[in-house]
Amino acid sequence: MSEGLLQIGATLVLMVAIVPFFGAYMARVFQGQSTWLDAVFVPLEGLVFRLGGVEPERQMDWWEYARAVLVSNIAMFVPVFAVLLFQGSLPLNPNNIPGMSWDLALHTAISFLTNTNQQHYSGETGASHFAQMVCFQYLMFTSAATGLSVGIAFIRGVLGRPLGNFYVDLTRSISRVLMPVAGVFAVVLLSQGVPQSLSGIAEAGLVEPYQTTTDGKTETVTTQKLLTGPFASMESIKELGENGGGSYGINSAHPYENPNPLTNLLEILLLLAVPTSLIYTFGVMAGNTKQGWVLFGMIFLLFAGLTGTAAVSEYFGNPAVNALLGSANANFEGQEVRFGWAQSALYATATTSTMTGAVNAMHDSLTPLAGGVALFNMCLQVIWGGQGTGIAYILVFLIIAVFLTGLMVGRTPEIFGRKIEQREVALASIIFLVHPIIILIPTALAVGIPGIAANSNPLYHGLSQVLYEYASAAANNGSGFEGLGDNTPWWNLSASVVLLAGRYLPIVALLALAGGLQRKVPVPETPGTLRTDTVLFGTVTAGTIVILGALTFFPAFALGPIAEYFANLAGKTF
């Protein structure tokens, strides 16, 4: 077990080491300070703003900002939806992949637009090279940048500053953060074997042909069809932008997407980089890096605890399998040899805690507790959280924690010198309400209406699969327990609704909250002011997150992962 925990620990150390540098850099970018890429991008951006009709100096109020988010996202949706429908007749389709059905195209376009990348198609068989580029890679940049912009605008509002200009934030997110970092790491991934080509399938003559029987017909297989595409450029932004949509159906478990432990390490660090560092960015922008570290520390401990739980659970493996083999083994079903239980557990918690949704092991086959941790991460959606929205949700939890416990210092609650009143509570409540509504209600419908849940697994795990699907959609994560047979109108459409509600309702509420806080008269800090940058308050906030999160989803968890855990311990199978 020690080798496994060592590599998890070493990865976390690297993750923390990146934070102050990347976090400070993003603070510079979004506070309009000079960075070393200015020489290239300032003239370019100026040109883009002129052509686009953007007035970069113009500050938007919250509703303008929200409108810009919504309208631009609709504009991004249109070409993507069209290409997915008609990809069969469009160029760069060497493998002759047909257009998607309307419901699948709708779900896919929405899924990528919302930074979710839940895939009801399989990457290598469902999307042409052209679609992989102009649909997926395009939205991977813009949806991540949209989230990042909203997160930054929210931070500005909470700190009492004007929210900024959405198009400027969107552009700078891409030109200063996403594109440069993704570009560099795409080269590294490429060098390790992630393909980048526009050609079709390469047929390899098998070293040893073999016979296979399907439907009573025996045939001899002599070749292997090796499928490549423009994937290295997609892989790095997939992780960095917390997108998670795989070029291949099986995502980062595919040897072409994630060929070795080095690429695995880089992918984990990439997908953690933005949400972890943004907490520090917040501290820098607030002029209080201690506040940043307190929030970071609190989330880090939750993350480390959950990762540890998942890892230990994976280490002890599946009692039923171990009994058969007569030996003690870690869980191995649905995992790759090059990663093993430790990297699989780490990747699973990292990808679900960050709303990335890429996978390097099959979450469906994780041990019940590890699968439960992945599910829990998406239900909380603040243990790092989504691109930009992660820090915003963390701050919303901070606001709620202040509101609940701040009264206990004998003042009406305030956050960063701004009073938390009815409007703030109402808007924060919307953010909290949306999540259980769009997870629990569709889950109840899907398992309650006969014939919908055609799962690969029955009973407790079957419930977990459905729950996971909607939690993943609601949190804009995109990973799956899969095995749902989910390319049907029900799943495509219900998930689409959940995706949209999980993305845009909170975004509008966040911006409204930020706009309202920004307009408030700040209350000066006194010794009677509740300080939020203390270890004590970090603990209180963590407690609020865990208790509120756990309270909301505990019954569903009891019937899903927890019941499965006890069944698994008792050696029961279904």
Place this chain on the structure above:
Amino acid sequence: MSTFKEIGTAARMAIFFWIACGLAYPLIFTGFAQVAFPDQANGSLVRNAQNQVIGSSLIGQKFTSVRYFHGRPSSIDYKAEASGASLLAPTNKVLIERVKADAAAFEAQNGTKPTIDLVTTPASGLDPHITPAGAAVQIARVSRARNLAPEQVRKLVSQYTEGRFLGIFGEPRVNVLALNLALDGIRQ
């Protein structure tokens, strides 16, 4: 800002990024990749002496004969055009029965119990590796079938065993295709 102007700005910015991120970036990068890393960019293909493609160094192949080291069971039979996994939960009866059957078959063939990697399916269905232990339990069978000294095969296995990255990250592993090609290369 008028509604019309707002929509206009949104549309123009969307189109700009569509060109920049969706077209220019991947196309320029493909050009670069084909020049700088043509081997990796095209799938790390493995060719035989006749320069025919016989696989990829990153993708596993199915081996069935006793003369070869076998990879892990694959729910897609290593058909690389569509990756896939079993998607079976730990409490799924099907999983346990499959493991039971595979373990029995392995034991019948090798006279020893399999390691866990040899009876569980990988996530990708294309896992090119087995664990060193998974290779070790097959050495006796392979050397017998090939009439080689077990020691010789063992040496080959350890030669084809990759360690952890920096000694820390990932797991030790043996690339089955590479090992089997090396076996075939041994003059008998």
Place this chain on the structure above:
Amino acid sequence: MQVRNKPVRPVDAAVRSDLKRRKVDQSGLYSRAIAEAFVKLNPLTLYKNPVMFVVLVGTVITLALTVNPDLFGDLPDSTRLLNGLITAILFLTVLFGNFAEAVAEGRGKAQADALRRTRQDTSARRVLPDGRTEEVFSTQLRKGDVIQVVAGDLIAADGEVLEGVASVDESAITGESAPVIKEPGSDVASTVTGGTRILSDALLVRVSSNPGEAFIDRMIALVEGARRQKTPNEIALTVLLAVLTLIFLIVVATIPPMANFVGAPVSIAALVGLLVALIPTTIGGLLSAIGIAGMDRVAQFNVIATSGKAVEAAGDVGTLILDKTGTITLGNRLADEFIPVGGHSLGRLAQAAWAASIFDTTPEGKSVIKLATAQGAAGGYDPQGAAGIEFTAQTRMSGTDFGDGRRVRKGAVDAVKRYVQAQGGAAGSAELDGAVERVSRLGGTPLAVSDGTEIFGIIYLKDIVKPGIRERFEELRRMGIRTIMLTGDNRITASVIAGEAGVDDFIAEATPEDKIRVIRESQEQGKLVAMTGDGTNDAPALAQADVGVAMNSGTQAAKEAANMVDLDSDPTKLIDVVTIGKQLLITRGALTTFSIANDVSKYFALIPAMFAAAGIGALNIMALTSPQSAILSALIFNALIIPALIPLALRGVEFRPLSADRLLTRNILIYGLGGLVVPFVGIKLIDIVVTAVGLA
């Protein structure tokens, strides 16, 4: 600056706790509250409390399930006995919540009744324009009428004194037994309140309010809570509680399909029980009681708050603006030292000072006598045939003309100088000026003492800072509240007093306009400001302040403008009001935290019991006897915790003047951690009892 003649209590802690509490009749309070708890079951009023409304709806559902246990199909554990018990417990939960509110309201009502007794229908003598009087009922009086009141009468209405000087017993309103002098012209003493009794002489009063609008009527309405509106923070909290309720409603409503899917169906009554256990019934049941009790606690300090909002705002006050005189210092300056000049001995000066003060009954005069006596200087003059010379605004000095022709004077230095000069004496000296300056620098007031044509020296009159006030300001500073002292004194004097009292800032030579300016400045910085006032010219500032406390002895205008009225007219009570405001907020926060933390243990009691068929019995870490006893125990705990916490809600969580961090640590440990642990113990104990009586 007005100088109040009324003695003001010192504010040290020992005396504070001794503050006279308004005595109210509490008998029958609980029996009335129980009856009221049933009246409050009316869904049309209960819906305003979303948490309790959900419980009531749940009760109806479980009642239906008691009548027909298979109403929603044949589900496990749906027995008539269990459903009936759940119904009873849920019903009790609602009643307990109503009861808490009724008790809090009942206390206010009792107080209102005490006030109402003073408002009996009295007759009044209305003065007609021609000067004749007619007897009318007090209810017939209208604003602008003039009435005559004579000794023994109850004053029929609020009004302003036009003529006469009389002593009035205001104890019905203030609880203060000493009579108060009322006379026209003076800002403070010229208003009378309806329901008070005139003890001597007669007054002509112009009525200032219509029937039902009098001060006392408004006070009754206020303490009764008849027009109680939710405060902003209470509204925000209600929103959050409603959202939590809605979330748990969704959580519970989505359970049946999931439970059926995994083959572990649950009964509807158990689900209703789970819902009620999860929604924040504790704080939902106690929230309004906490608010009412906050106003009530203020009232117990003899302060009437015109709205709960004012009490809540008091907790947030960041700046306290206090008049120096009467609040920070005792109302009067006292002689502290004699400074002889011109070669006179200290003893001689003391004798002259004593002689000048023997007819002076003001506290200053008495203090001079006291100091002189203490120095053994009493005497030396023959009081036989002596006559006192009173202080007037023109002469600005007082003294004694003795039978032997000696004229001794004490007073403002320049006035005495001029007097001595007029008598043919010297016009002062550098030494005298030096002594005067020294006293000023010390923050004192110099009084010159002369005998005949010579100035003997200076009496150093010192402002006496109230005992204990410095410590209170220290407490306030720790709570993050800034104190600003306002005084009509010059800068030097003001700075000395400010330093001695430990205020954070002071405004010297302050005018009423300065008050408004200071308030506005503080408010622009985002601070809430509290102040006291009594004069008509304070009214704008009282209105501008977030918490304005008018003295009951003050003018009608001041009382109208303020949002609190202090019946005792004790300006230091502002500090107590701030404390009560904070206590109110802390109590609200503490019980909310407690209520939510409780849910963890309730889950551990209920979920394993309800989903026993899903094989998660290992989660039953409390080892509750059976699923039925688990459900009953959790619900009984949930119901009983409400009445158990009523005393805390009414009394308020103890407030200590600590820094925010230390307060938070303390309260999180008690109410957060306590909220996690207490129900584990409580539910287990109830389970043992439930098992013992055979309901497991």
